[in-house]
Amino acid sequence: MTTTAKNTATSDPQGHRRPARGAAPRAHRARHSPVVRHEVFQTSLMSALLDGIYDGDMTLAELLGHGNFGLGTFEALDGEMIILDSVPWQLRVDGSVTRASLDQLTPFATVTNFVPSISEEIKGPLTRAELSELVDHLGVSANYLYGLRITGDFEWITTRTVRRQKRPFPPMSQTTSDEPVVRQTQTSGVMAGFRTPLFEQGINVAGCHVHYVNNEHTHGGHVVDFVMNSGLIEVCLGTDLRVRLPLSEAFQDADLAPDDLDEQVRAAEHH
Amino acid sequence: MTTTAKNTATSDPQGHRRPARGAAPRAHRARHSPVVRHEVFQTSLMSALLDGIYDGDMTLAELLGHGNFGLGTFEALDGEMIILDSVPWQLRVDGSVTRASLDQLTPFATVTNFVPSISEEIKGPLTRAELSELVDHLGVSANYLYGLRITGDFEWITTRTVRRQKRPFPPMSQTTSDEPVVRQTQTSGVMAGFRTPLFEQGINVAGCHVHYVNNEHTHGGHVVDFVMNSGLIEVCLGTDLRVRLPLSEAFQDADLAPDDLDEQVRAAEHH
16 A cells, blocks of 8 residues: 655654554654644434434534534434535435435534545555554544545445334344445445544544445445545544533433443444 | 422423433422523543643633633642632632632633522531432433532531642642642532533543632632531533643643543542
8 A cells, every 4th residue: 555645744843752542653743734723513422322312403404504524323313424515415224325405303413624634645455444543643643533534446345324213212232233234346435434532432433433425426324344446535633522412301311321332332333 | 408499390291211320300300491502611631630631721711711610720730720700719739719810721621601500408417428419310311411509508528629730740640649638617608510421431520520619718629528507509501512622742642541540530539
């Protein structure tokens, strides 16, 4: 794999720093622009979704007022959401892709106004694991949030899509086990998502979480695995987090701190 | 102990709800006003403070722009902060209490514009444990944040105060072990702080965290224990959380997810 840095090199005066867990090597850091404030907005919590809180609490119209880029899901867990250039796409388990309407509701979504502070061109095959490691080292610090926009040509990509649920809603662990994993080959499209720090586990998915839609808007979903042939990785640094909790009684009664939270997040997001 | 509810009783149409962990009994809930949105603002993270990130990242002038009420600490861990009616008080380990100036810096603070949605008068002696349990049951749901303002006459109250640190800053666990616990008897004053949900552990202190200053502004600190003879509990519900991470290199390099995070929070805040 060949990576070509497109960053503006800026000097980064360094004191005596301890290396942070998961922090980038110094060589990588020095290439970054100065850190500027940028907000990531989120409605509800990953832990609420895991507990079966699928009632939409916010319209897409309101959500898009907080950012033009992001991911989430829809009322009743009716498909994966990916927002690109202020357009929300709904990727359903039946394989359909539609432009969502602004009056649809979301029970969980994370958005930001995407401003790339780092970009890197990729040439040569790159696996998901390799890209994930690259992203870990692109950021200034593992303690911030990062929006990730990855535009690329994929040798293959596998995705999953949540299935619309009926009331009474079951916890997410009972909904994802029978989701089909769909494999597409020779596809071009965009992955959008976030890399969030460890202290966000439960609030969001600690680590990388990305959704995909192809350029023709005919397939996509929650990204499971891939090999990318070439592409552009763009990273948007987030220093501020705003979380808006639902007002619904279902949310008020949710169990947001189950003993097996980490396990549930992994099962729901990483299988 | 006698408690007198001062809430406006409103009907609360209820479906079939599962009881949440730590949630209030239904009888308590029905007394509440409808939930309205309210933001709690925080600069930096409890886990960063535990890791020794004591460099102030925000002036009090900026902090007070986000709320007129709250708590925190000062640059170099130089005392406990309590903010009441937009006045920040600095409670130092030497026993002094001064009105902090707006150009002082804070490395960690949580504030809100205090709007009480629930208030309850207390008559008869009430221990910290009893009051804590009462607060747990006053709220609409354990899944929201709560500002707590407790104005009272205390039979006695014990407080601790962090000590100004020198560079290089040690982790908080090494700073709090020799803090004196000061006991005051027959004192009247105000406790200010927050009750935060379990998913905030590390971000803040999950559970109750309050600071105290007496009415004469001559003593106070981080509250350890007390018996309150009479007083007024006021609770401000927070549905939105905004966290602003520091831009400093020290923060970027901090270890925010140590294996013993829970233990460190308990040691720093609850001894």
